[in-house]
Amino acid sequence: MKKLGKLEKIIGVFIIATIIGGGAAYFVGQKGAEAEEEKPLSAEEVAELSIDTDIITTNLASPGNYGIVQFNILLSDKNTKAEAEKRTAEVRAAVIATVAGFKKEELIGENGITMLEEQLAARLAEVFEKGTVERVLVTEFKMQ
Incomplete structure (x- = not known):
């Protein structure tokens, strides 16, 4: 045993x-x-998976103020990019609605821009049926 x-x-x-x-x-x-x-993605991959919005002018939530913005949107894959290129009106509407929801004071400084990028990314995620929004960058930004 x-x-x-x-x-x-x-x-x-x-x-x-x-x-x-x-x-x-x-x-x-x-x-x-x-x-x-x-x-990390190479520069070529970023270019292949990104779209740029038009320069968009819209009123802000604070009376008498407006913003002029442009964004670069990095998407998860080529299919999502193709979808985004077909949904330009919806992308533009999401940009306008997001920017118009901010007051001038909220957009001042780095924190304001970061908050704008995050909120736009969240709103765009609802627009696309395929893939995801990897990141949104503000490439043009003026306020009056």
Whole structure:
């Protein structure tokens, strides 16, 4: 019976080592996959997946003020870019509605621009059926 006890211990240690090794291999594999997914896009890839809006002038929420804006929108893939190019009226409407919702004071400074980019990205995400909006950048910005 003692030999069977030692054999059971050896098998138990082997099973535990296998489970730990398998878990470690899975964890390392997941980290490697995440690192590949987060690889920054090249300039060519960004150009292929981006669209620029027209320069748009719209009133702001504060009376007597208006903004002149243009955005660069990075999309998740070529299909989403093709959809965005077909939905220019909806993209333009989303830009106008988003910008018009801000008061002049809210758009002053870096925080205001960041907030504008984030809100426009969220609104555009509702427009597209395929893919996602990866980021929105303000490329032209004037307020009066």
